[in-house]
Amino acid sequence: MxxxxxxNTRFFSNNTILPVDRSSFKSESSASREKQSCCGxxxxxxxxxxFVYFAKALSGSYLKxxxxxxxxxFDIPSSLVGVIDGSFEIGNLLIIILVSYFGAxxxxxxxxxxxCLIMSAGTFLIAMPQFFMGRYRYERFPSxxxxxxxxxxxxxxxxxxxxxxxxxxxxxxxxGCEKEAGSSMWIYVLLGNLLRGIGETPIQxxxxxxxxxxxxxxxxxxxxxxVQTVAIIGPIFGFLLGSLCAKLxxxxxxxxLDSITITPKDVQWVGAWWLGYLIAGVISVxxxxxxxFLPKHLPKLESRKDSTTSSEQSKFIIxxxxxxxxxxxxxxxxxxxxxxxxxxxxxxxxxPVYILYLCASIIQFNSLIGMVTYKPKYIEQQYGQTSxxxxxxxxxxxxxxxxxxIFSGGLVMKKFRIGVLGAAKLSLGSSFFGYLLxxxxxxxxxxxxxxxxxxxxxxxxxxxxxxxxxMFSECNSGCSCSKxxxxxxxxxxxxxYISACLAGCQASNGSGKNTVxxxxxxxxxxxxSQSSSAVVGPCQKGxxxxxxFLYFLVISVITSYTLSVGGTPGYILLLRCIKPxxxxxxxxxxxxxxxVxxxxxAPVYFGVAIDTTCLxxxxxxxxxxxxxxxxxxxxxxxxxxxLTLVLGMVSIFFSVAVLWVLRKRxxxxxxxxxxxxxxxxxxxxxxxxxxVNSDCLIQSTYxxxxxxxL
Numbered sequence: 001m002x003x004x005x006x007x008n009t010r011f012f013s014n015n016t017i018l019p020v021d022r023s024s025f026k027s028e029s030s031a032s033r034e035k036q037s038c039c040g041x042x043x044x045x046x047x048x049x050x051f052v053y054f055a056k057a058l059s060g061s062y063l064k065x066x067x068x069x070x071x072x073x074f075d076i077p078s079s080l081v082g083v084i085d086g087s088f089e090i091g092n093l094l095i096i097i098l099v100s101y102f103g104a105x106x107x108x109x110x111x112x113x114x115x116c117l118i119m120s121a122g123t124f125l126i127a128m129p130q131f132f133m134g135r136y137r138y139e140r141f142p143s144x145x146x147x148x149x150x151x152x153x154x155x156x157x158x159x160x161x162x163x164x165x166x167x168x169x170x171x172x173x174x175x176g177c178e179k180e181a182g183s184s185m186w187i188y189v190l191l192g193n194l195l196r197g198i199g200e201t202p203i204q205x206x207x208x209x210x211x212x213x214x215x216x217x218x219x220x221x222x223x224x225x226x227v228q229t230v231a232i233i234g235p236i237f238g239f240l241l242g243s244l245c246a247k248l249x250x251x252x253x254x255x256x257l258d259s260i261t262i263t264p265k266d267v268q269w270v271g272a273w274w275l276g277y278l279i280a281g282v283i284s285v286x287x288x289x290x291x292x293f294l295p296k297h298l299p300k301l302e303s304r305k306d307s308t309t310s311s312e313q314s315k316f317i318i319x320x321x322x323x324x325x326x327x328x329x330x331x332x333x334x335x336x337x338x339x340x341x342x343x344x345x346x347x348x349x350x351x352p353v354y355i356l357y358l359c360a361s362i363i364q365f366n367s368l369i370g371m372v373t374y375k376p377k378y379i380e381q382q383y384g385q386t387s388x389x390x391x392x393x394x395x396x397x398x399x400x401x402x403x404x405x406i407f408s409g410g411l412v413m414k415k416f417r418i419g420v421l422g423a424a425k426l427s428l429g430s431s432f433f434g435y436l437l438x439x440x441x442x443x444x445x446x447x448x449x450x451x452x453x454x455x456x457x458x459x460x461x462x463x464x465x466x467x468x469x470x471m472f473s474e475c476n477s478g479c480s481c482s483k484x485x486x487x488x489x490x491x492x493x494x495x496x497y498i499s500a501c502l503a504g505c506q507a508s509n510g511s512g513k514n515t516v517x518x519x520x521x522x523x524x525x526x527x528x529s530q531s532s533s534a535v536v537g538p539c540q541k542g543x544x545x546x547x548x549f550l551y552f553l554v555i556s557v558i559t560s561y562t563l564s565v566g567g568t569p570g571y572i573l574l575l576r577c578i579k580p581x582x583x584x585x586x587x588x589x590x591x592x593x594x595x596v597x598x599x600x601x602a603p604v605y606f607g608v609a610i611d612t613t614c615l616x617x618x619x620x621x622x623x624x625x626x627x628x629x630x631x632x633x634x635x636x637x638x639x640x641x642x643l644t645l646v647l648g649m650v651s652i653f654f655s656v657a658v659l660w661v662l663r664k665r666x667x668x669x670x671x672x673x674x675x676x677x678x679x680x681x682x683x684x685x686x687x688x689x690x691x692v693n694s695d696c697l698i699q700s701t702y703x704x705x706x707x708x709x710l
Contacts, residue, residue, distance in 0.1 A: 057234025065242025082607030089599030091197020116288025122195025123281035225410020232403035239395025246271035360654035367647035370606035405564030423569035430566030
């Protein structure tokens with residue numbers, strides 16, 4: 001009996017164990033399926049978001065590549081081009097707070113999809129002026145146009161002169177000049193760029209926080225780094241597209257290209273700037289399609305739901321999950337969500353790390369936005385390169401360095417499992433060494449081109465007198481020339497002359513691009529001249545300039561890589577120093593501040609500063625100042641690089657303050673009160689564990705009293 005009872009006991013005990021094993025197996029298989037579903041969903045979203053980042057980066061970078069083209073096409077100064085460029089940020093400003101705050105509570109993927117459609121509409125609008133304004137007209141002396149009439153550039157008798165080669169602007173004003181059809185068409189470019197800004201608004205705050213909410217915590221940095229890397233690939237194609245379009249004449253398909261007498265090397269050349277916007281608009285439409293089929297929420301892994309490492313962050317995430325399945329919460333009205341707006345805003349601005357990092361970012365982005373916006377112009381004017389070659393070099397050499405730097409930052413964060421304090425150090429170090437390298441670019445510039453009457457006198461000495469008075473000399477005193485014309489020719493003495501008339505040329509041979517001028521009295525009086533002939537177009541820069549351009553490219557690539565390494569650590573620092581339920585809102589405020597205080601003003605005051613270095617302004621057909629034709633190379637270098645460097649150094653001081661606050665608040669003696677009511681020590685000695693398990697971060701309603709572990 002005892003034996004049989006023992007066997008019965010063993011039998012029943014075995015029966016009771018078996019169901020437990022099966023449920024455990026089911027639980028493991030269910031968790032495995034949940035993990036696959038979650039990972040698959042977040043990767044699909046990651047791919048779609050990456051394509052959107054590519055599309056918006058392509059159109060944005062293409063705009064940068066067409067800055068000089070737009071300036072010449074609409075005959076406007078750099079400061080006004082800066083306003084057009086800043087209109088993108090104004091569009092962001094209009095709705096960024098609403099989108100970032102309310103968008104986090106609504107269907108984030110569909111809001112991003114709607115933004116893509118708006119962004120594409122704005123891109124198409126930018127290209128529209130080309131189809132409504134007249135054909136592009138450039139300044140050329142009649143003898144250089146394909147014609148059987150051979151007119152002397154230096155006219156002794158004004159009665160021989162066609163009206164178009166005299167003081168054209170004054171003559172037209174006196175005759176009752178009618179306003180040109182395309183004189184104000186740049187407003188459509190401004191409005192289109194503003195619409196692009198409105199459409200781009202939800203992509204960053206909603207997309208990045210969606211990834212951070214549903215990705216495995218230790219993979220979040222890598223995913224964000226991947227998105228930003230793809231976003232940098234967009235500018236590569238954007239600048240390469242700009243290079244291709246800059247080679248094509250602006251009115252390609254509308255005029256006979258054989259009748260065009262200027263080349264891409266000419267300062268008056270305008271490429272097919274509008275063509276790239278049509279291509280970018282189509283890409284933006286395609287990028288928005290997947291988001292209409294993505295879910296509002298993704299399933300969260302149990303490891304994130306039940307994580308004990310992230311006291312307050314886990315609490316907020318669990319609460320949000322519970323609320324997502326509450327029918328009452330799904331019917332929450334906008335007014336009820338808005339009641340927490342000002343408390344949330346107060347909580348953000350009460351966080352010292354967030355405020356200091358925000359200030360550092362604002363000043364640094366002033367530096368970077370101004371530098372990137374006018375980099376093509378700087379290369380063209382400083383090193384005498386064409387727009388096509390400039391865009392090609394930036395897209396193929398400079399932008400990949402930025403992409404590699406951003407990806408390297410995310411990879412380093414994951415490989416070494418760097419915590420928040422380490423991220424702050426990495427961000428600071430990249431900025432410091434990047435701007436240190438920027439100093440060397442001051443020594444890598446070219447001298448001014450020798451332009452008679454502007455940078456040198458007609459006798460070969462350095463020009464020191466008033467520019468307008470110096471345009472005229474004894475050698476061209478018998479000619480009826482206009483000081484407003486810009487039709488440069490290159491004398492055989494290597495000096496550029498503003499026009500054939502101001503060079504004192506008496507005869508010409510040939511037509512179009514092959515025109516040759518003879519008996520140029522000013523060329524013959526130059527102290528190093530052996531001949532008095534000249535050809536169409538400006539002379540090339542000095543022999544040392546190509547070498548300097550090569551040095552500039554090398555240092556520029558290294559500087560771009562160094563500065564971009566701190567991009568991903570900066571994002572992680574921003575996301576980890578705030579309460580989890582405020583991440584979207586905080587990113588929105590961050591983006592808003594960057595747009596308002598950096599994106600809008602930086603291109604404008606950089607443009608105003610660059611305009612002060614102009615030596616020769618063009619003239620509009622109906623009077624008034626047009627686009628700049630020639631810059632003082634030395635002054636342009638000091639203004640452009642000087643502004644960039646000064647702003648960058650100021651941002652470093654704020655970054656040091658961020659690191660100091662983080663060190664102070666995360667020192668080992670500090671004790672923190674965790675969300676479960678237990679006290680613990682927040683130290684920096686285990687930064688690897690902090691990244692995966694708990695980052696001791698600086699955010700609470702009462703900053704001095706406690707810290708929140710995320």
